[in-house]
Amino acid sequence: MATKILGISAFYHDSAAALIVDGKVVFAMQEERATRRKHDPSFPVNAVQACLAQGGARLPGGGALSVDDLDAVAFYEKPLLKFERMLETYYAFAPRGAAQFTVSAPVWAREKLFMKRLLREGLAEAGPYDQARLKLLFPEHHLSHAASAFYPSPFSEAAIVTVDGAGEWACGSICRGSGAGIEMLREQRFPHSLGLLYSAITHYTGFKVNSGEYKVMGLAPYGDPSRAETLKRKLLAEAVELKADGSLWLNQEYFDYAAGLSMTRDGKWEALLGFARRLPETELGADYCDLALAGQRLAEEALVKLGAEARRLTGARDLCLAGGVALNCAANSALLRAGLFDRVWIQPAAGDAGGAVGAALAAHHIYFGRPRAVPEGADGMSGALLGPEFTDAQVEAMAASHGAVWEKVPDEALFGRTADLLASGRVVGWHQGRAEWGPRALGNRSILADARQPGMQERVNLKIKRREGFRPFAPSVTAERAADYFQPGPASPYMLLLGAVKEELRAPLPPDYEQLPPPRKVLVPRSSLPAVTHVDYTARLQTVHRETNPRYHALLEAFRLKTGCAVLLNTSFNVRGEPIVCSPEDSYKCFMGTGLDCLVIGNYIFDKAAQPAAKAEG
């Protein structure tokens, strides 16, 4: 009998569920994709149902599973250990923690302390089962991250580095992965956390903690290197101590997250840095760009030092990464550039959602003691295409319910037709097969456009995405052609590494460039791929592989044959503040509610001008 384990991550942010069968990730999904509530922290009842129904259907002789069919359910952290950390923190900071205590105590007293009951009730919502038979397991938060990074990696032995805001006590770890085992070697403990330092900078630069961190990364290249260095030195002199082994110490006089209701003690930061915290949605002045760059450099230095320490402790030649900080592709690339490891593999859902996969894998290999087979091919994540997919009948039913007008096109014509649309400047919603696992759209729930057209960045941003103008979009390129456009580097299938645009594709900047504000700077064409080239000539690169995503690869090839360019702009199929689309219904609604020109769901093409609502408006 195959071992079936359901992993769950929930009750903080980005709740998710994953089904692991005999150590293979069969299905994984974030709850937000179903509830349409971004970063939804609630029990992932929809994701659990999808794991059991759609994941079960994928098994040999498949059919929907019930909770009774599972060998165990693994939750991604230890609630009582987290509770212990909270209590000891309140005790250590008393009486400063009273405000936070009054907010969190009722939540713990009402819900989180009784996690087993919460999980049992949540699972009961997904379907009836025998509660007495249920085996609930609770691996530690950073063990879940480490397992999510090591077990699906293509390495039989590796160093593992996990870094995030906070788990129970640990905010980061260095482990050794070997065979089916993971040995924890070092732990960075709360409140001294690289993730929380980055979140503090996110907060001070006026972005939302736990979701705006990638905006800080996008803002950093606008910073002035010399002024950023000065800010970094100030932080290192007073607020942050970064040690040679990658561990750090944060002076809690400057931070409020341990006991208060904010990330930073703003008065202390203002006195140190010389400028006040930026209020959300206000102008992004140079000071905040400089601070973003200072924070980014600190994160990169810390990660490189952690990598060096991991190499020293394990002697391993390969590295696995997970934890929210591993979503920082600039820091990941800095670690790669340091040349400490031959290969680096990063879990595509490196944040807390990925804990669902890791918890289940840890249960399989460590609790049940099952051996591990190193995944065949690139890795064990199936290109991160592990979510729900929908049938033609479901697409047609959705279209009928909206009176939508569509044309069904066979594969032989689909890729060429879509490439024609893109080459003519149309922006296309591209919905294919299984939804992505993790925060990045990788060509199955993507908005695509021609990256060569100078006005495209502004057009996609203003008419469709409605996000901050300073962030450029990401490029997708076929793996075989990546070296034609980007400087040599490893494959980046999950958009977790940077690629630098080749020198010969770069264009000179106008004389008044330095006087432009950040959102205007990025609009200045600086390469032959202007819509995806950041101000420092880097791009958040996705290499597309025929083996893992043949349909997206075929589209890129069709586009290359028509235009000579194997690169497309790829941004997630959603609008600001909403999760990435999941169902055909979500895709059609997003298509009709934005300036998207066309929608392609499977083999169905929807042209905006032909849709009844568009005609009525026109």
Next chain:
Amino acid sequence: MEFLKDLLGFLKERKKWWLLPVIAALLLAGALLLLSGGAAVTPFVYTLF
């Protein structure tokens, strides 16, 4: 009952019996704070902190 068993097992494993009165106080305070949705209890809660 299961929660109490788990909690006591946890405190024993972690050798942190000193947390027991803190947890009891927290559960009491948490219960009060839960109830303090009604304004009548709120002044009493404030005197605790």
